[in-house]
Amino acid sequence: xxxxxxxxxxxxQPGGSLRLxxxxxxxxxxxxxxxxVRQAPGKGLEWLAFIRYDGNDKYYADxxxxxxxxxxxxxxxxxxxxxSSLRAEDTAVYYCAKDFLEGLIKGWFDPWGQGTLVTVSS
Amino acid sequence: xxELTQPLxxxxxxxxxxxxxxxxxxxxxxxxxxxxxxxxxxxxxxxYRDSDRPSGIPERFSGSNSGNTATLTISRAQAGDEGDYYCxxxxxxxxxxxxxxxxxxx
Numbered sequence: 001x002x003x004x005x006x007x008x009x010x011x012x013q014p015g016g017s018l019r020l021x022x023x024x025x026x027x028x029x030x031x032x033x034x035x036x037v038r039q040a041p042g043k044g045l046e047w048l049a050f051i052r053y054d055g056n057d058k059y060y061a062d063x064x065x066x067x068x069x070x071x072x073x074x075x076x077x078x079x080x081x082x083x084s085s086l087r088a089e090d091t092a093v094y095y096c097a098k099d100f101l102e103g104l105i106k107g108w109f110d111p112w113g114q115g116t117l118v119t120v121s122s
Numbered sequence: 123x124x125e126l127t128q129p130l131x132x133x134x135x136x137x138x139x140x141x142x143x144x145x146x147x148x149x150x151x152x153x154x155x156x157x158x159x160x161x162x163x164x165x166x167x168x169x170y171r172d173s174d175r176p177s178g179i180p181e182r183f184s185g186s187n188s189g190n191t192a193t194l195t196i197s198r199a200q201a202g203d204e205g206d207y208y209c210x211x212x213x214x215x216x217x218x219x220x221x222x223x224x225x226x227x228x
Contacts, residue, residue, distance in 0.1 A: 035217070037217075044206075044208065044219060044220075044221050044222040045157075045159075045165065045208050045210075045219040045222070046219065047210075047216065047217035047218070047219065050215075050217070059215040059216065061216065095164055095165075100167075100170060105212070106212075107153070107155075107211075107212025107217060108153075108155040108167065108170050108171075108210065108212065109155075109157075109165075109167065109210075109217075110166075110167040110170075110176060111164075111166070111167070112164040112165050112166070113164065114163075114164050115164055
């Protein structure tokens with residue numbers, strides 16, 4: 001079955017950096033676009049970034065553009081999100097999610113990983 | 123920028139029909155997707171492209187989209203349907219979520 005497992009979360013100081021990873025299994029990873037979505041404590045969902053199946057196209061939310069970088073390694077079935085210049089408001093659970101159908105972006109997410117918590121605090 | 127508006131909360135009696143709305147300017151021109159999130163869990167897709175159900179989602183879940191409002195309908199509501207529900211659209215190069223609706227089954 002399709003499985004997405006995030007890792008790399010933790011506590012980081014304001015201004016610091018962190019690298020999140022998402023290990024994918026159960027599907028042909030190299031055929032699907034992938035997304036990152038986050039959820040601040042007690043808040044709603046916020047989409048962050050998308051990367052095309054081949055890594056050649058990337059989109060970002062304005063709130064993280066220039067600070068976060070999405071990447072993928074299709075040889076390792078791995079999705080990454082590099083977080084930099086972190087702020088307190090970046091504190092959230094970070095989810096990776098698979099684009100619904102293979103190929104070009106469809107823009108909805110299924111399934112989601114279980115999430116990894118990032119806490120930005122001094 | 124485009125915005126999606128959801129009611130903060132909806133209550134429904136056990137076994138009755140719940141309707142959760144998602145408002146947006148001419149939302150009928152967009153594909154609307156819905157997610158269910160239970161406490162401490164990741165979101166789950168329950169409706170995509172306005173009214174399609176992923177495999178494994180009960181037929182009690184249905185969706186519609188007209189004018190400026192998309193609606194998620196949950197028939198014969200069960201206690202296990204309680205949780206937060208989010209609508210979502212893809213707008214050019216960005217995904218947008220509604221603020222979420224907390225469904226309570228009485």
